[in-house]
Amino acid sequence: MIDGIPVNSTPLPNASVSDKKIILLIEDDPFLVGMYKEKLEMEGFEVVTAEDGVQGLSFATSQKVDMILLDILIPKLSGIDLLARLRQDENRKDIPVIALTNLSGSVDEEKIRSYGVKEYLVKSNYTPGQVVEIMRKHLV
Amino acid sequence: MEIINNLLLNSIVVVLLCGCSFYLGVLAYRQNKTSPSNKIFTRFSFATGFWILLAFLTDLPFLRGSSLFNAKLTYVALITLSYTLIEFPYRFPHVRTLNRFIKYPVLIIGLFLIVLTLFTNKVIDHLEFFSWGSSFIDGDLAGPFYLYMMVGPVNSIVQYIFLWRKFEEQEKRQVKFFYIGLTIFMVINIVLQSIVKPLITHTDELYKIGNYSAIIMIVLTGYAILKYKLFDIKVLATELFTVVIWIVLFSRIIVSQSFADVVINSFVTFMFSIFGILLVKSVINEVKQREQLQILNDKLKELDKQKDEFVSMAAHELRSPLTAIKGYVSMVIEGDTGDIPEKARQYLADSMAVTDRLVRLVNNMLNVTRIEEGRIVYQLEETSLIRAVQELYNSSRVEAERKELKFVINIPNGLEDNVKVDPDRIREVIGNLVSNAIKFTEKGKVQIIMTNPKPEIVRVEVSDTGPGISQEEQAKLFQKFYRAESTAGKTFGTGLGLYITRILIEKFGGRMGVISELDKGSNFWFELSVIKKV
Numbered sequence: 001m002i003d004g005i006p007v008n009s010t011p012l013p014n015a016s017v018s019d020k021k022i023i024l025l026i027e028d029d030p031f032l033v034g035m036y037k038e039k040l041e042m043e044g045f046e047v048v049t050a051e052d053g054v055q056g057l058s059f060a061t062s063q064k065v066d067m068i069l070l071d072i073l074i075p076k077l078s079g080i081d082l083l084a085r086l087r088q089d090e091n092r093k094d095i096p097v098i099a100l101t102n103l104s105g106s107v108d109e110e111k112i113r114s115y116g117v118k119e120y121l122v123k124s125n126y127t128p129g130q131v132v133e134i135m136r137k138h139l140v
Numbered sequence: 141m142e143i144i145n146n147l148l149l150n151s152i153v154v155v156l157l158c159g160c161s162f163y164l165g166v167l168a169y170r171q172n173k174t175s176p177s178n179k180i181f182t183r184f185s186f187a188t189g190f191w192i193l194l195a196f197l198t199d200l201p202f203l204r205g206s207s208l209f210n211a212k213l214t215y216v217a218l219i220t221l222s223y224t225l226i227e228f229p230y231r232f233p234h235v236r237t238l239n240r241f242i243k244y245p246v247l248i249i250g251l252f253l254i255v256l257t258l259f260t261n262k263v264i265d266h267l268e269f270f271s272w273g274s275s276f277i278d279g280d281l282a283g284p285f286y287l288y289m290m291v292g293p294v295n296s297i298v299q300y301i302f303l304w305r306k307f308e309e310q311e312k313r314q315v316k317f318f319y320i321g322l323t324i325f326m327v328i329n330i331v332l333q334s335i336v337k338p339l340i341t342h343t344d345e346l347y348k349i350g351n352y353s354a355i356i357m358i359v360l361t362g363y364a365i366l367k368y369k370l371f372d373i374k375v376l377a378t379e380l381f382t383v384v385i386w387i388v389l390f391s392r393i394i395v396s397q398s399f400a401d402v403v404i405n406s407f408v409t410f411m412f413s414i415f416g417i418l419l420v421k422s423v424i425n426e427v428k429q430r431e432q433l434q435i436l437n438d439k440l441k442e443l444d445k446q447k448d449e450f451v452s453m454a455a456h457e458l459r460s461p462l463t464a465i466k467g468y469v470s471m472v473i474e475g476d477t478g479d480i481p482e483k484a485r486q487y488l489a490d491s492m493a494v495t496d497r498l499v500r501l502v503n504n505m506l507n508v509t510r511i512e513e514g515r516i517v518y519q520l521e522e523t524s525l526i527r528a529v530q531e532l533y534n535s536s537r538v539e540a541e542r543k544e545l546k547f548v549i550n551i552p553n554g555l556e557d558n559v560k561v562d563p564d565r566i567r568e569v570i571g572n573l574v575s576n577a578i579k580f581t582e583k584g585k586v587q588i589i590m591t592n593p594k595p596e597i598v599r600v601e602v603s604d605t606g607p608g609i610s611q612e613e614q615a616k617l618f619q620k621f622y623r624a625e626s627t628a629g630k631t632f633g634t635g636l637g638l639y640i641t642r643i644l645i646e647k648f649g650g651r652m653g654v655i656s657e658l659d660k661g662s663n664f665w666f667e668l669s670v671i672k673k674v
Contacts, residue, residue: 031464042476102459104506124459124499125564127470
C-alpha cells in the first residue's frame, strides 16, 4: 500500500465501453494540462488527467488506460517512483508509457529509460501535434 | 651486543623515540582537543614515551640509587599502556560505549596492580645489575601483571576483527596502520621474550629492542589518525629528520678529541641548526599553502555543483512556458482553432521560429555543462539522418522565408544515411548549423546538401551566402563562448552553439569543419560513419 493505493490492482475489464483510446495524462502544470488535453481530445482520444503522482498511480491502477503520458517532476510521488510501482503491478505493467518531461540528459533520464518507456520526449522540443503523431505509432 | 649496549647510542635513540612519542601525542591533541580518537592516542603515545624513558633511566649506572623506583614507574607506564589499549577500539575510529561493568573492574585491577607495584615487592622483587644495565627480578604476583599486559593488545586485535566489516574504506585504512604497528611490536617482543631470552642470551639484555619497537606502533598509528585530516606528516618527517641529524652532530661535539674538533663540530652544528629551522619553516609554509588550496578547491567544487543545479533547474523552468507557447501557437497554425487569416498565420509562424530559437538556446545552455563534465547521457540508436535533416528544414523554413532567403535542400536519391547517434542531439546539431546560417545571412541563399563522399561516410553541408569568416576566426570558431568578431554586437548568441555541435559530432565518432572566406559565404559540414542496415 502506498498512501492508500493498493499495489496490486483489479484485472482489466475485457470490453471497453467506447472505441476511444483512453490516455492518462499525468502533468502538474495547468497550462500544459489544458493544452495537451485539448489537442488529444481533438484528435479523438479520451483523456483522464492527474496532477500528481499519487493521483496518477491511483487512476492507472483503478481504471482502464491505454497509454500514459508521464511528467517526471510532479508532486507527491515522482514520475520515476510511479513508474517503478507500475512496473511491479502484474495487471498494469504493460501499459505503454511515454515520458513527457522537460528534464533531460541527466541520470534520471537513464533511469526512466531503463523502465522501458516507449519514448522519452523533452516537451519543449515537440509540438502537441508531433506528440500525437508519436503516440499513434505506439497505439496500434 | 656492543652496539646495542653503547650508552651514547642508546641515549640518542631514547631521546629520539621519546621525543617522537611525546611530539606525536601533543600534535594529535592540538589538532583536535575534543576528538576521542586524538585524546586516546595522546595518552597512548605518552604512556609509551614514559615507558621507554623510564626503562632507560633504570639502566643508567650513575642513577643506581633510584633504579628500583624508576623500574616500578616503568611498570606503571606499562599498565597505563595496556589499559589504554583496552579502551582503544572504543575510541578509534568510532566512539562506542565501553560497558561500565567491564570498564570499572578492569580499571580497578589496573590501579590495584599499580599500588602493588609501587608500594610492595610483589611485582618487582628487586633489580640485578649488569654491565649492560639492570634486570627486573619478578615478585610473587608478577604473573597477574604479565596477564594484564597481554589483555590490552589482544583485546584490540579481537575487537577490530569483529568491527572490520562495519568500517568504511578510509577507516579500514586507518585501522590497518594501527594493526601493522601493533603486530610488529608484539611479534618483536614475543620473539625476544620467549625465544631469544630463554634460548640465546638468558638475560634481559636485548629487551631494549622490544621497547624501541614500540615506536613503529606509535608512528604508524599517529600517521593513521593524523594523515587523513592533516598534511602535517610531511612537516613531521622533516622535523624528525632534522632532529636526528642535529643530535648526531651534537653528540660529535661531546665526543670531540681536541679543541679544534669542538670548534669545527660546533660550527657545523650551528650552521645545520639554521638550515634545519629554515627547512622546517619552508615545509610548514608549503603544507599551509596546500591546505589553503584544498579549501579553495572544495569551495570551487561546491560552487560548481550549485551552478550546475541552478542551470538544470533554470532550464527546466524555462522549458515549461516555452512548451506552452510553442504548443498553442503550433495548434493555431495547424488549424486546430479553425481558419485564420494568412497574415496571422505568417506572424504566428514567425513567433514559432523565434520560440524554437529560444528552445535551442536553453538546450545549449543545459548541454554545455553536462557535456564538459561527461555527465550527459547519450541515447545512441540507429537513425535516418535524412529524416532529421528534413524535419529541421521544415521547421526552419519560416525563418528563412521571413528573411526572403532562398532556402533549399539537396538530397540525392539512394543516399546512405543510416547513422548511430542520439536522435535528439543530432537534431540539435543540425538545428544549430541551419539557424546560424539563416541568422547571419542577409540576402541570398541557404542550402543543405547531403552526400556520400565515400560509401561508408555521409556528409551534411549547410552553406550560406552570408558575410563569411576569416581564416583567423575560423581557428577559434569552435571554442566555447567564442563569437565571431564580425557578428558580435549585431546578433544575439551565447557562443555555445558551434562548440557544442563540434563536441557532439566528435562524440558520435564523426568530424566537422568549415570552409569559408570573407565576403564569400560559409559552408559548415559534418561527416558521420554510415551503419549498414541489417
